[in-house]
Amino acid sequence: MYISLSNKPGPDEQEGTPPAAPAHRPRGVRTVSSTVVTLGIVSMLTDISSESVSAILPLYITGVLGLSTIAFGFLDGLYQGVSALVRIAGGYVSDRVDQPKWVAFVGYALAAVARLGLLFGSGFAAITAVITADRVGKGIRTAPRDSLITAASRPDNLGTSFGVHRTLDNIGAAVGPLLAFFILLVVPDGYDTIFATSFAFAAIGVLILGIVVPNVRTRARRTAPADAERSDAAPRPRFDWSVVTSGPMRRLLAAAGMLGLLTIGDGFVYLVLQSRGGFAAQWFPLFYVGTNVAFLALAIPLGALADRIGRTRVFVWGHVALLATYVTAALPIADIAATVLCLMFLGAFYAATDGVLAALAAQLTTPETHGTGIAAAQTVVALARFLSAVGFGFLWYAVGRENSILIVAGVLAVAIPVAAVLLRPLLSTRDRS
Template sequence: MYISMSDRKGGQQDLQETDGRAALTAFRLSPVIIWLGIVSMLTDISSESAAAILPLYVTGFLGLSTIAFGVIDGINQGASAIVRIGAGWVSDRTGHPKRVAVAGYGLSMAARVGFLFAGGFWAIAGIVTGDRIGKGIRTAPRDALISAAAQPEYLARSFAIHRMLDNIGAAAGPLIAFLILMLIPNGFNTVFVVSLAFAAIGVAVLVLVVPDKIKVTARRAGATSRPAFRWYRLKWTYLKKQGLGRLVAVTGLLGLLTIGDGFVYLLLQNREAFAVQWFPLLYVGTNVAFLVFAVPLGRLADRWGRVPVFLAGHVALLVCYVLAVLPLGGTAATLGCLLLLGVFYAATDGVLSALVSQLAPPERLGTALGTAQTVVALSRMAAAACFGLLWYLLGPGAAAACVAGLLALAVPAAAVVLRGSAGRPVAP
């Protein structure tokens, strides 16, 4: 029986149009995404090599208290939140996300210089603040560049490849710091010099190689000027469309129950009592798991649906909490926690950016990405502070069990709230 093309499209167009387009479109990875991944890899080698030795440097070499380090770690978690929305807005307003990203990467590089001369609490706190503000400035414009360069039907996979390269650096950084300290006892300044070198190379690659993709696209399309800017575009109510408001609200709720890697590692150390000098290698394990699973889970998100993969990542986090609390012990339990923590990041980090990119209007993409990233940073900063208090009041095991119980309730609630949101499969 003959069925015309118009009949084929009639009743199933809404459900199959995107799938049909994806089936005819082969995946092509833009060189822009590869170069941005290399920039992030170099920058993460820089930042994570310094971060891995910071606890020992502050409390051991400088002789500051753990309270002082707690304040510095809080700055490390949340300082970037104060500029993320603004940086995304400036990216949208100017139409030059690369310039905004260069400013952020450059600020973080400049902060690295300070580590070579810092000698007290205020100096270290100022350097960490500058570094994290630089991270807050660069993240949304960088993700806007990735979104502009990626094929819409393969957004999650494109972000996953970027995050995989990023986490090669995140795994290599602590390993480099560990090896330097093994070869040069108290060689903290050597680590900081290496950190600065990688940051400078990353900025150079961004400036010299990465194009301002959004600007180039506009020129190719024949655009002669940007649309007139309206202040209402900065308002949250203007962004709260097509499920974006629900997505950001759920992200904030789940972020409040994400206690952070450091506390998970402290739980493991509290149970296993391994030597302190091996502590940085826990970061390596998590980041190796992240980079191994980033691309497979990104592909799965494009095929199965981005919301289900995002929520499944939080289920992995829940199992990680349970495994860290149970009195199982041994190397297998520790490796299991690191594996699950890596799966959590692989299933949520790039996938969240892909979801926001899918929902946000193109002219407000940077602002939307900055908003989501700000909510993540603030909620996780609050989670760290609250969990530290719970640890003090209830003890480590009871505190982690409490958070695990709340997360077990939050994930099904999040699934209900996000039901019908974007994130259905779009790739074959």
């Protein structure tokens, strides 16, 4: 696979124009737009920033600020749920004004400013405001950024493009926690150093987005006729909500929401592993690093596979990997083997579903509704996972950790074939276009 790294937009990604499918493409060669790669670098820098803070935030809130675990539970729920509330708004505004780059820029810039706020704010109210601003920024930027990826990619290569972007994104997610642990190792109580470093990475990402990334539009710019004194140009297409709320998209949203309700938080899986023995407890802070390493190793191959055999198939099979994660965590397997397998399966699940879901939503919507469609799918999943995490916490309390995860695994085993039947009409040549 060849990845284009040219900084100059090619004929298929001139600013203001979505790419056209080439008349002839050499067999076996797939190119990824430099715009996609640059957006991946922006996301990588932003994830280094955000994950370096996330890795130490629980300790900082409870140990340094002295807040209770109840306060931390509220803040953690806020961290997970706020972005879902503004994703559709970000996608809708991006579609309406047809300025995906600058809507995404606002989101990235807001999150960067929030990092700076950590240096000056302390106490529950200040941390709440900082986390809210950070997550609102994430919610605003996600769909417009994915619209840019869609607009800069060929339809037959969309899964690969999202795979490349998610790979770079998850390099940042793996590096961020390691950076935080290294800073604390060298500078004890160096939380301010982490916050300052986090802001620096976020600011660099915002600058690259603003200066380097072209504003590739989701629809072609309309030009007036030569004698444009009395322009007869066609009117701007109306935004059609039915594209997002009916037909194939409704099936996708229903299936993604149902499966999202059975996707418990990664932290619960890690807590089950921790309870198994000393190995898991020793490496608990770096579990999500291992998951992200597996994710970034598989994101491009599974994205390319989705382009080849169908994105719906890969999306459904990704939840089989999630099922394998639950079963492996609950069954009496050796500690090291269970930990490694769980991290691999969990990384495979994210690699097969995260970017692939965005590619599916983009494929099932029109250029005028790409941002809103992607945001709708991501919002449904985010809200479903938030409800899943809350519900699983109660289930764990009621029946215990192994029983609770086996119950969810059993329901997921039934839900996967139901989702496959629901999505069956999407298993067509259009799914691979």
